[in-house]
Amino acid sequence: MHPGMEVEVAGLVLRSPLMVASGVLGSSPSLIRIIATNPDVGAVVTKTVTYLPRTGYENPTVVDLGYGFLNAMGLPNPGYSEYRFELGSVKKGLEIPLIVSIGPSDEDEAEEMVEELDSVADGFEVNLSCPHVENLGVEVGSDASKASGIVKAVRGSTGKPVLAKISPNVTDFVANARNAVEAGADAITAINTVRGMAIDVNAMRPVLSNVYGGLSGKAIHPVAVRIVFELYEKIKAPIVGCGGVYDWRDAVELILAGATAVQIGSAIAHSQTGLKVFNEIGEGVRRYLALKGFSSVKQIIGLAHSER
Amino acid sequence: MNASHYYLEATVASNISETSRVNTLVLRLSEELKIAPGQFLMVWRPGDGEIPITPSLTMGETLCLTIEKVGFTSSRLASLKPGEKVFLRGPYGNGFNLSLPGRYLLIGGGTGAASLTPSYLSLVRRGVETLFLVGARNRESLVYVRRLRELGAGFQVATDDGSEGFKGTLPEFFMEVSSRNRFENVLTIGPERMMVKIAEKCVEQGVSCQVSLVRIVRCGLGVCGSCVLDPLGLRVCVDGPVFHGEKILGSDFGRFMRDEAGRRVEVVQ
Ligand SMILES: Cc1cc2nc3c(=O)[nH]c(=O)nc-3n(C[C@H](O)[C@H](O)[C@H](O)COP(=O)(O)OP(=O)(O)OC[C@H]3O[C@@H](n4cnc5c(N)ncnc54)[C@H](O)[C@@H]3O)c2cc1C
Ligand SMILES: Cc1cc2nc3c(=O)[nH]c(=O)nc-3n(C[C@H](O)[C@H](O)[C@H](O)COP(=O)(O)O)c2cc1C
Ligand code: FES
Numbered sequence: 001m002h003p004g005m006e007v008e009v010a011g012l013v014l015r016s017p018l019m020v021a022s023g024v025l026g027s028s029p030s031l032i033r034i035i036a037t038n039p040d041v042g043a044v045v046t047k048t049v050t051y052l053p054r055t056g057y058e059n060p061t062v063v064d065l066g067y068g069f070l071n072a073m074g075l076p077n078p079g080y081s082e083y084r085f086e087l088g089s090v091k092k093g094l095e096i097p098l099i100v101s102i103g104p105s106d107e108d109e110a111e112e113m114v115e116e117l118d119s120v121a122d123g124f125e126v127n128l129s130c131p132h133v134e135n136l137g138v139e140v141g142s143d144a145s146k147a148s149g150i151v152k153a154v155r156g157s158t159g160k161p162v163l164a165k166i167s168p169n170v171t172d173f174v175a176n177a178r179n180a181v182e183a184g185a186d187a188i189t190a191i192n193t194v195r196g197m198a199i200d201v202n203a204m205r206p207v208l209s210n211v212y213g214g215l216s217g218k219a220i221h222p223v224a225v226r227i228v229f230e231l232y233e234k235i236k237a238p239i240v241g242c243g244g245v246y247d248w249r250d251a252v253e254l255i256l257a258g259a260t261a262v263q264i265g266s267a268i269a270h271s272q273t274g275l276k277v278f279n280e281i282g283e284g285v286r287r288y289l290a291l292k293g294f295s296s297v298k299q300i301i302g303l304a305h306s307e308r
Numbered sequence: 309m310n311a312s313h314y315y316l317e318a319t320v321a322s323n324i325s326e327t328s329r330v331n332t333l334v335l336r337l338s339e340e341l342k343i344a345p346g347q348f349l350m351v352w353r354p355g356d357g358e359i360p361i362t363p364s365l366t367m368g369e370t371l372c373l374t375i376e377k378v379g380f381t382s383s384r385l386a387s388l389k390p391g392e393k394v395f396l397r398g399p400y401g402n403g404f405n406l407s408l409p410g411r412y413l414l415i416g417g418g419t420g421a422a423s424l425t426p427s428y429l430s431l432v433r434r435g436v437e438t439l440f441l442v443g444a445r446n447r448e449s450l451v452y453v454r455r456l457r458e459l460g461a462g463f464q465v466a467t468d469d470g471s472e473g474f475k476g477t478l479p480e481f482f483m484e485v486s487s488r489n490r491f492e493n494v495l496t497i498g499p500e501r502m503m504v505k506i507a508e509k510c511v512e513q514g515v516s517c518q519v520s521l522v523r524i525v526r527c528g529l530g531v532c533g534s535c536v537l538d539p540l541g542l543r544v545c546v547d548g549p550v551f552h553g554e555k556i557l558g559s560d561f562g563r564f565m566r567d568e569a570g571r572r573v574e575v576v577q
Contacts, residue, residue: 025543028536028566047533047570055568059350059358059381062527063314069531076526076534078571086572202317202338203395205354269531 001039004289004296005282009238009261010161010186012097012123014042017255017285017297018278021242021265022101022125022165023047023073029090036096038275040282042261046087048101048127049117051109053079058209063198068217068244069266070198072210075103080113087120097122099163106146107153114157123160126151128180129167129192147176148183155184163240165189168223174234181237189240189263190227194220217266218244225257232258232302246270246277248284255297256304315352315395316341318371320388326451327444330419331386332364332374335394340369345427346403346495346520346550349373350528352395353388357381360400360525362497362549364422364452365429371396374422374452400528401549404518406430410492411437413485415506417478417498418444422452423520424497428461439464441485443478443498447471479505491515494553499577504562507553517553523565534570537561 007017022045025031032044056076063070077083080102091098100121104110114124128147147164154162164180166173168191177188193214198207224243231239241259245251246267254262264278271277285297294300318335325331343349343366351373352358359381365372377383385394404427406412412431416424421442431438440463444450447467456463465473466481474481479502482494486509494510496503497520510517523535523544530546537544538560542551551561560572567573 024531025533025536028533028538028541028570030539030541031533031536033539034541053569053571056526059526060352062529062532064527064529069527069529071527071532073526073532076569078569082571198314200314200354200395202315203352203354203393207314207352209357266531269527269529274530 002282002286004286004294006296007042007260007298009240010123010163012043012161014261015096016040016042016282017261018251018281019043019099019240019261019263020045020268021263022127024265024268029086032090032098033094035275036094038278040278041096043097043099045099045125045263046083046101047077048075048103049077049080049083049113050075050103051080051105051113053077053082060207060209063207063213065198065217065219068215068219069269070196070208070213070215071193072208072213074210080117084117084120087117091120099123099125101125101127101165102154103127104150104153107149110150110153111157114154118158118160121158121160123163124154124158125163125165125189126154126180126185127165127192128176129165144175144179148179151180151183151185161186163187163189165192167192168220168227169195173227174230177231177235181235185237187238187240187260188231188235189242190231191220191224191243194223216243217270218246220244221250221253225253228254228259229257229304232305245281248281248288251281251285252288252300255300256302258302258305260301315397318394318396320390320392320394321370322390323388326374327449330374330376330451332372332422332452332455333385333388333394335371335373337369337371341366341371341396341399343399344403345406345430347399347401348549349396349398350400350525351385352397353384354395356384359385360528360545362423362520364425365455366426372422374419376419398528400545402547404495404520404550406436408493408516411490412439412493412495413482413491414438414440415478415482415494415496415498416440416442417502418449419451420497420520421450421456424495425452425456425459425461427495429459432461439485439489439491441466441478441481443467443481445469478502479509482506482509486513494518496520500562500575501577504557507557511554511557518550519553519556520549521551521561522549524568534566534568536566538564538572
């Protein structure tokens with residue numbers, strides 16, 4: 001263990017500031033178990049589960065752009081009830097916090113899901129931001145009263161930390177984040193994917209069956225940095241940064257912008273070394289801290305602000 | 309593949325009916341595609357969907373796909389007419405390891421006979437001693453045997469009802485053949501229950517066995533997790549589709565898979 005890597009987000013103590021982002025690598029409990037044995041992983045966020053099972057969209061659902069992925073999976077998941085059962089089998093013996101991502105479409109669903117999932121979760125991330133599913137995600141997130149109702153219902157149904165994941169696809173993301181914090185969210189995860197689209201020049205058609213999708217990866221990193229930076233100045237709650245973290249510099253950049261912890265998604269699939277990307281990034285962050293004379297990663301959170 | 313576009317364009321040159329359920333598309337590619345035996349492609353028709361297929365022949369700018377009509381997308385693709393287009397991305401996955409020492413026995417059930425053909429040709433071309441067993445329920449369901457004959461391939465047939473060749477299942481035929489001959493390597497593609505039986509026999513006999521698995525492949529890139537083999541956490545699209553039998557026996561191999569919603573369901577075939 002590396003004591004200098006420990007951070008605390010909304011009451012969750014993480015042995016590393018690096019977390020697995022929701023949805024990447026899907027929902028398989030065995031992958032969660034394998035990932036959790038990596039000492040540079042501080043927490044795992046599950047695939048977003050919804051009230052009812054969803055089969056997701058038809059293929060093509062993902063485009064590899066090299067500098068990122070464009071995806072419109074359509075939130076395929078087995079539904080919260082079956083997922084709770086599967087997570088129960090993983091939870092035992094898991095050394096790191098398991099954050100369950102949920103995508104309820106209204107308050108009643110939120111309440112029922114969280115009550116059921118509470119026994120297998122160490123915390124919740126409310127997905128207010130999936131850019132390509134109607135009635136869920138952004139649709140919910142940009143309707144202030146609906147989003148606030150859902151976060152309140154989650155807050156009211158659990159004593160565990162609640163993160164709200166926000167979208168970059170709105171004009172006023174600060175208002176959305178503030179709204180979620182006022183409704184009871186302990187922390188904000190920023191950002192989900194950026195709306196985008198790809199057309200194949202040979203087929204002369206949109207590639208994704210859903211036409212529109214969400215861009216992740218390297219390409220969105222500056223967008224994430226900017227949003228985390230602004231949120232840090234405007235809201236009090238801790239921020240979990242997410243978007244295009246491929247190496248230690250990207251992670252440090254988000255932390256300097258104000259993130260307490262950092263989520264990693266696309267890089268797991270884009271890196272040649274798979275899950276070892278966490279170790280490469282972890283080592284890089286430790287080297288950086290040592291070089292700059294810091295004993296803990298906590299000391300650099302938001303430092304880009306004070307040095308302006 | 310050319311990084312400047314997402315998909316490679318291919319035109320159907322001919323469509324050969326193998327059985328009432330299976331067709332082989334002969335495609336002309338807009339540029340050459342390098343693909344190792346056992347790797348797969350994602351095959352897309354706008355509006356009809358996109359599915360993973362292991363090619364049954366690759367020769368320069370000619371590529372064959374042998375497709376069983378099991379649902380919407382496969383039925384649409386299998387019914388394409390000459391001149392129509394499909395779009396390909398890949399190759400994906402690991403492919404078979406054909407450089408292990410010794411003799412090879414290839415066992416293809418259903419469309420697996422077609423998918424194993426590039427491996428067969430590659431081994432024979434290198435002078436490796438290879439025997440190819442293909443099987444189906446009955447004579448009418450045999451896939452790709454005409455093409456194998458055209459290619460001058462030496463192969464033996466098993467049918468469950470004995471309407472052609474050995475009477476019995478492929479695992480039975482395998483037992484029969486391996487009691488008379490010794491092989492150091494077995495490669496198999498076919499119904500999963502069949503592959504499990506063969507893999508178990510191989511482990512008993514200390515023979516190396518490589519199987520090609522089918523799971524729901526969405527991204528093909530290792531990012532979405534829909535193709536995971538539990539409890540090993542292996543992604544079929546990047547860690548596979550080819551696995552060594554002994555590494556996956558005892559897992560969900562042959563027993564459970566995940567459906568499109570990620571629910572754990574029984575393997576039926
Ligand atoms: C690596 C690999 C190589 C394959 N090679 C061949 C081949 O050479 N020839 C061939 O006929 N078939 C092959 N398949 C299986 C083929 O991809 C499926 O039969 C096809 O996807 C079914 O799609 P559908 O829309 O017609 O059927 P659907 O109606 O969508 O589904 C019918 C059944 O097919 C399976 N299936 C559905 N979607 C997928 C998917 N995206 N990936 C995998 N399985 C799915 C499921 O078990 C489902 O119950 C291969 C699969 C994989 C993973
Ligand atoms: C294939 C894929 C599936 C995703 N599924 C989800 C999901 O279910 N819920 C969610 O909140 N975010 C989901 N995301 C978004 C990621 O969690 C993350 O916010 C985004 O990818 C940006 O981070 P990255 O650049 O490190 O990938 C998904 C991303 C990808 C690429
Ligand atoms: S199909 Fe997406 S990870 Fe394998």
